[in-house]
Amino acid sequence: MDFSISVEHRMVRDSARDYLAAHSDSAAVRRATEAGPAHDDTLWRAVAGELGWCGIALPEAVGGAGLGAPGLALLQEQLGQHLACVPFWSTACVAAPWLQTALGSRGSAQWLERLAAGECRAAAVWPADGGWQYGAVAITARAHADGFVLHGSAAQVHDAAGADWLLVPATLDGGEPALFVLEPVALADEARFALASLDTLDRTRPMASLRLDGLPVRADACLARGDAAAQGLAQAWWHGKLMLAAEQLGAAQQCLDLTVAYASERIQFGRAIASFQAVKHRCAQMMVLVEAARSAVYGAAQAWEAAAMVDRAAMAAMAAMADARIEIAAASVAADEALRFGAQEAIQLHGGIGFTWEYDPQLYFKRAQAASHWLGGAGAALAYLARFVDSGSQAWRTA
Known part of the structure; x- marks a missing residue:
């Protein structure tokens, strides 16, 4: 299949x-x-x-490179392969599309310019169920004086430590969706705002818990409300899901590479264990899953980019985005399976040293276990796909 990876995309990847x-x-x-x-x-x-790199997918008008979702997915794949300890996913893959959708091209320009220049780190708070709908948002905002008062908490916030911006979805009086932005540095001494670092299984991606105990904010901290806020959350979730799959793909590829390299060097019974048929079969299965995930991820990135090119006011845009979401859900399942299987096999085929701290498979195993729960994990993707099996081709109208 031709995924139309341009010369520029290949240069970015390499x-x-x-x-x-x-x-x-x-x-x-x-x-x-x-x-x-x-x-x-x-x-x-x-x-x-x-x-x-944060501007790879952003429009040239805000200082980006304009390479879209395919270019960003290629970067994410490499970042996942090397477990890069940077808040790139939260900043470029979640916050940027969230702001872009919720604020529109004009309103988001000043925010995206700073992200493209690498001046700011961003983190995002997800609904309590890890999904993209405001029904599960656990934070409320009550109008007060010349601003709002925020109440609520979030058990886990990716990359919150050191973030310059914290995107917080909240429900206003009457149930209206809203998007707020907080600056953790400015709130460091505020008793009604608390970010507490969590000691998690995967230390390559920091997590923190958030607590808002009646935090007063100015009116301009509310960036969007109503349909714009709801659409921004949904767009950020699906884009983040796609780029998480690309990251998992890269990590799965590294599990395969590490295993093949070790099996080629490890001598047993006078032969490299890579020559044993059982080892070959297990490595081959890893490769099959990795390549299947790669096809799914690249295809989903192209589908997302194609949907972005359709006029949002047209009915065709809804159908194109529905198709893209199906592709992303399938890619998420494939990438999750490839990484979980690959990390498991990497440990097994490294033998007695596979689980030890000195060898790298344990790092990827921890990433596999942690990532399998982010944004609802493969379960959320499968549940979404199941709706189309049950409802037929018109299910997108209510998705």
């Missing part, structure tokens, strides 16, 4: 692969996580600021 191989190898990842969940600030300054 340069990212080479740069991360040199600056986000196993030793660098371990240094970044030695003291607990943390970001590699040096790597972030390089990829976000100097290399401009």
Whole structure:
């Protein structure tokens, strides 16, 4: 299948692969996580600021490269393969499309320009069920004086530590959706605002819990409300789901690469274990799942980009986006399976040392277990796909 990967896309992929191989190898990842969940600030300054990766998918009008979802997916694949300890997914893959959709092209320009320049890190709060609908939003906003008062909490917020912007979906009086932006640094001494770092299984992506105990905010902290806010959340969730699948694909590829390299060097009974038929079969199964996931992810990225090109006011836009969501759900399931199976097999085929701290399979196993629960995991994707099996081709009208 032709996924129309241009020369520019290939250049982005190859340069990212080479740069991360040199600056986000196993030793660098371990240094970044030695003291607990943390970001590699040096790597972030390089990829976000100097290399401009956060603007890869953004329009040229805001300082981006205009390579869209396919270009971003290729970057995410490389970042996942090297477990890069940077808040790229939260910033470029979630916050950017959220702001772009909720605020529109004009309203979001000033925000996207800063993201494209690598000046800001962003984190996002998801509904309590990890989905994309406001019915599960656990934070409320009550109008008060010249602003709002926020109440609620979130058990897990990706990349919240060190974030310059925190995107918070909330429900206004009467149930109207709204999107707020908070600046954690400015609220550091505010007793009614609390971000607490969590010690999680996968230390390569920090998590924090959020608590808002009647936090007063100005009126301009509310960036969007109504349909715009609801559409922004949905768009960010699906785009984030796609890019998470690309990240899982990269991690699965690394599990395969690590296993093949080890099996080629490990000698048993006078032969490299890679020559044993049973080992060959298990590596082959890993490869089959990785390649299937790659086809699904690349196809979903192309479908998303095609949907973005359709006039949103046209009925065709709804059908195109519904098709893209189906592709993303399928890619999410395929990538999740490839990574979970690949991480498991990497540990098994490394033998008695596979689970030890000194070898890398354990890092990817932890990522596989953690990522399988983010944004609803494969379960949410399968449930979405099941709706189309049950409802037929018109299910998109109520999706």
